[in-house]
Ligand code: NAP
């Protein structure tokens with residue numbers, strides 16, 4: 001059989017909340033894909049998935065699954081990435097990893113194309129896709145940093161349950177139904193699958209995403225802090241975060257307070273900087289009640305910014321509200337965008 005021209009792409013975690021969006025995103029974009037390999041655990045192996053009109057059978061992920069693969073998109077949890085990403089690299093693939101396994105490794109570029117695409121040139125086989133909450137925030141921080149200088153970031157998040165996977169979405173829906181029907185509930189997934197206690201997510205807000213560290217911050221909060229500094233090449237930047245899970249299915253929201261270096265920056269100048277930046281849609285017209293909301297962000301690749309206003313006490317302080325589809329720009333779209341950048345920069349070549 002004659003070999004088709006194009007890339008052999010693999011998706012690891014193809015049956016998950018992120019993996020499904022990766023397949024949907026790949027089918028909308030025009031990366032030249034000649035073969036798509038879909039991988040999961042043995043539980044879902046055998047499932048049929050449609051891609052551009054073709055049925056593809058999901059297979060169990062094994063080291064040999066990566067023979068001949070050019071680009072492997074991983075989103076099956078950190079342990080799977082630790083086990084299988086090196087196996088994929090050994091077989092010649094470039095890995096774009098969606099887990100936290102390699103993000104802070106100094107040999108691994110952590111990339112949001114609108115911010116630090118050039119870092120891809122330093123890749124040694126594995127490229128990390130940042131945490132969803134980090135990605136949407138740095139897309140908005142970068143143009144501000146470039147034009148006005150950035151000296152401080154304080155963020156509180158309002159994160160959707162889909163960030164915690166398919167089981168968390170199901171738990172929120174079933175709990176909502178049960179509570180409305182006056183039934184007892186038994187939380188079993190959120191806030192963290194493997195942690196000691198589980199709490200109600202329906203009609204509630206849980207100030208814990210991922211496990212706690214000894215310093216009182218959760219890992220999710222530390223991901224936002226450390227990853228922001230790495231992506232923006234600003235190890236000196238003060239960043240603090242509070243991450244909260246709310247009963248929204250998809251779309252993360254963030255209330256962000258920043259301080260800039262330059263004096264006298266106006267709200268209009270801030271809006272102008274954001275409006276003209278790549279990947280951002282400005283939705284900011286309080287008179288007409290225009291501002292970003294998670295329900296409007298679903299299915300869209302952009303980061304939406306609004307509610308921009310000056311702090312009342314600090315002339316260099318600004319507040320804003322940043323919203324994006326956590327499964328798209330926060331995960332699947334950013335990964336596919338990285339794959340497109342790899343081609344654009346000639347790091348991966350089509351055979
Ligand atoms: P999910 O809905 O629970 O899906 C998990 C996926 O991983 C499923 O396809 C599952 O396959 C697969 N999987 C589980 N164990 C496996 C194994 N031993 N070998 C191969 N595949 C296995 O979770 P999700 O929300 O899609 O998230 C998946 C991962 O992506 C997360 O754990 C996280 O590390 C990462 N993530 C990153 C971001 C980000 O911010 N960039 C956001 C969300 C998630 P089965 O169907 O066979 O179980």
Ligand code: 3JM
Pocket residue numbers: 077078079098099100101130131132163164223
């Ligand atoms: C988002 O390894 C795991 O169990 C996955 C935990 C997880 C992560 C992570 O740490 O990779 C769930 C949801 C993320 C993430 O993107 O950081």
